[in-house]
Amino acid sequence: xxxxxxCGKRPVIGRTLTHRGMLKKKGGVGRRxxxxxxxRFLPNLQRATILLDGVRTRSRVCxxxxxxxxxxxxxxxxxxxxx
Numbered sequence: 001x002x003x004x005x006x007c008g009k010r011p012v013i014g015r016t017l018t019h020r021g022m023l024k025k026k027g028g029v030g031r032r033x034x035x036x037x038x039x040r041f042l043p044n045l046q047r048a049t050i051l052l053d054g055v056r057t058r059s060r061v062c063x064x065x066x067x068x069x070x071x072x073x074x075x076x077x078x079x080x081x082x083x
Contacts, residue, residue: 002042002043002045002060003043003060004043004045004060004061004062004065005050005052005059005060005061006061006062006065006070006071007062007064007065007070009043009062009064010043011040011041011042011043012040012041013038013039013040013041014038014039014040014041015036015037015038015039016036016037016039017033017035017036018033018034018035018036018037019031019032019033019034020032020034043062044062044063044064045060045061045062045063046060046061046062046063046066047059047060047061048060048061048066048071048073049073049074050071050072050073050074051072051073051074056074
């Protein structure tokens with residue numbers, strides 16, 4: 001599911017309003033709301049390898065948590081190839 005592991009940010013439901021008519025100050029009778037459509041505002045989640053309670057996990061984290069430093073990114077693994 002689309003939820004941030006750190007802060008719990010999840011999708012929020014909102015609306016888009018469709019208007020028609022001319023503005024009163026332009027000589028019309030005013031704008032009228034014709035319809036209201038439901039929509040979802042999704043959080044900006046990225047898959048990141050983080051340290052969660054000292055354990056290295058790959059999980060979804062929002063960019064706000066990544067930028068603010070609430071998440072400690074796991075160090076990259078050394079390569080398995082031997083030169």
